[in-house]
Amino acid sequence: MISRRPFLAGLAVALLAPVAARAETGDPAAFVAGLYDRLAASRRRKEPDFWREPAGRTGVFAKDLVDLWKAAEAKVEDGDVGPIDFDLFFNAQDGRPGKPTLVVVDVDSTKAHVRATLPVAKGKTAGADDTLVFSLVREGGGWRIDNLHGAAGGDPWDLRGLLSLQ
Template identity: 30%
Template sequence: MSFDRRAILSGLLIVLAALCTTSVAQSATATDRRDPAAIVTWIYRDAGKPSAPADDAKNIILWDSNRKRMKIFSQSLMAQWAKADKRASGDAVIDFDPVSNSQDPDIKSVAIAAKSSSSNRATIAATLTPTGRRVNATTDVVRCDFVRDGDEWKIDNMRGHAGSQSWAIRDMLAHALRN
């Protein structure tokens, strides 16, 4: 019986390449959910992409899909949000886009930086560079507070400033539940 070494080596290389590609892809997915900075980077990856002008809902980056929110928000934040939505009777509890800290997403670039980190909590700041000019530079920083949710990091709050007023998702939801 004669073996063609080239055919065998080619076959082995193809199998090894497929195994490596699958392993790397699975590793990247697992790492992304275990790294708060990678999650914030993922959020802002699509933030600057334009959508159809008539489709304002797609401009609101995190709110377009409950499935997307479940991937990145903590269970307790999702529960609080669901209660606030139910109480609001169809009115928007969060009536702006916290990702861009605006009514109309306008993000040219983003710088991501870890501000604090422990074994169970982390805060990542996203410093936004808008395509246009903003009145107040403090509106260009959005902070994401993370907690451990099982073996994954999840956003438990988002906060920033609108002019001289500070805002936090948790505070807005609590306000909606009180009223």
């Protein structure tokens, strides 16, 4: 008789393998879509978002961005909120239901930009605060986030800039 635990672990690997494989292809939108799929899966399991912990950033963000983030977090005093106090992938405090619409803005062999139009309430038109642009670089055999651009209240922000403020 097959034990449940190994069976479920094998099933999870089999189901997630296409997402991981798709993320390492040449399609930058597939990489970003894979990240949103990963977020959705962790949220269904009520687990923390992978990017909130340093170990979860490796292989997702460019190495120098991971290093910048680590340096910014080292400056945070005990008990204070870290340098990123909102959901980066949904430009909100608590995420949003649904999946974004992804469009590759430009791509070459080493870098790409993917625009993510985030889901909005029915009847509402997406604005600047509902759009993210992922700046990607090819690193370690796949795409990695080099920067993330958005707006809050119409004021532009970018991840590198936020981390440099610390």
